Amino acid sequence: MNREVFAARFAASVRAAREFAQSLVSEELPEPLVFRVRLNQSYDGHAPHPGELRFPEDSAHHRAVALNRCDEETAVAELWRDGRVPEWVNVSAVSETGTATVVEVVCCGRFTDDDSRLYHSQEGAPPFHVLGPALPPRHDGTPFSIHTHAECWGRSDLEDLAAASGRVWSFTLMTEEFDDRLLSALPDLPCMEIFEHQACAIGAEAMSAFPRFPKLRVLRLLLREPNAFHVGAGGGRLGALSDLTITNLPPRRWGQEKLIEVAPHLTSVQLGAKETLWLDAAFPSSLHRLSLTAANFTGPTSLPAKLDHLTIRLTAATDENLIKLLSSVTHIRSLSLRGTPVSDAIVPVLGQYNLDHLDLVDTGVTAETLSRFQADHPGTSMLPRPRPPT
Structure with missing residues (x-):
């Protein structure tokens, strides 16, 4: 695509995004625009088409940081690459700073010079889609x-956040700058229900930063540096917290036993580690949904007797590990062992749960055993789908 044509379509689309947002929101959106460009936001597991280029390096965090606030010329230069452009680009106004409207530009990772492959032609400015x-x-x-x-x-975003603190319902921290000390510098967010930290650097007494957010219901922490992390219990209770995700936990004790004390009303927990997931306490009976992701687990843990949804992805676990982990469970509606190398030996254990759904994709369970299980449990929806009898 010609660069001038692409730049003109970009300019028209981002201004349309601001106008559309202005018709919906209560703030006056300034006419000057700044851009938050998010590259490589598509699933590209399939083989590329002829002439298509992909740039895996665009997924790096430092690229997102560098393009968090950029001008129009920079945004166009990132998207137009020697005649190739992303197959689709979504644009939407997502914030305002008082002096400028922030337009988010979310881009496909597949770059093409074939205009017939561009999405959103019916809107008149492919590949752009105004949201x-x-x-x-x-x-x-x-x-x-x-x-x-x-x-x-x-x-630099703290000042803008403070000006809008009473209007924030969900909040995402995208930077690793905020450790325990800087988290305390966040303004009070009295209406915030969802907090997500994408590059978390908090350490001991990790949960002490959050009790001052009285409506916090969902907390998601992706630990950038897990070595110092510990739940702690000295900072007060998170009485409204029902949904907790902690990813990249350290391969040691990290304070699981404190969770029920800090957050007594949890109903959904997702825990992940790169290596061994340390579980040294019983999970609360209040849980309805539990997800565990790691190479394997260790510790004298106990799962709740009843769960609606249980996901276990332990890439180095054995049948014996799983049987031990499931020993306290009497009822599960939906179970996923996707990616866990269990064998046919686990299947008799699963039969006791009267499952609505069972996912055994990428396990060692054979097709023949899947078919027998399906025949014995016709009410269970299964993945992979068993082969019909011949």
């Missing part, structure tokens, strides 16, 4: 704040 800002929960059609869903990419 509105994310709607608030239970939206009733009235104007809402563009700060309902807020992101922070660095210390």
Whole structure:
């Protein structure tokens, strides 16, 4: 595609995104625009088409940081590469700083010089697709704040966040700058229900940063450096917290036994580690959903007797490991062991649960055993789908 044509379509689309957002939100959106460019946001597991180029390095975190606030010329230069452009580009106004409107540019990772492969031709400016800002929960059609869903990419964003603190419902930290000390510098967010930290560097007494957010219901922590992490229990209780995700946990004791004390009303927990997942306490009976991802686990843990959804992905676990882990469970509605190298020996254990759904994709369970299980449990939806009898 000609660069001038692409730049003109970009300019028209991002201004249309601002106008569309202005029709929905309560804030006045400034006419000057700044851009948050997110590259490589497509699933590209299939083989490339002729002439298609991909740039895996675009997924690096430092690329996202560098393009968090850029001007129009920089954004166009990132997307137009020697005549090739992303097959699709979504644009939406997502924030305002008081002096500029922030337009998010979300891009496909497949670059092509074949215009016939571009999406959204029916909108008149392929590959661009204009979207509105994310709607608030239970939206009733009235104007809402563009700060309902807020992101922070660095210390410079704190001033903008403070100005809108009472309007934030979900908040995402995208930077590793915020350790225990800087988390305390966040303004009070009295209406925030969802907090996600994509590059978490907090250490001991990790949960002490969060009790001052009284409505916090969902907490997701991706640990950048796990070695110092510990739940702790000295910072107060998270009485509203029901959904907790912690990824990249350290291969040692990290305070699981403190979770029920810090967050007594958990109903959903997702825990992940790169190596061994240390589980040294019983999970609370209040849980309905549990997900465990690691190479294997260690410790005298005990799962709840009843779970609606259980996901176990332990890439180095044995049948014996899984049988031990499941020993306290009496009822499961949906079970996924996808990616866990269990064998046919695990299947008799699974038969006791009267499952609605069972996922055994990428396990060692044979097709013949899958077919027998399906015949014995016709009410269970299974993946992979068993072969019909011949």
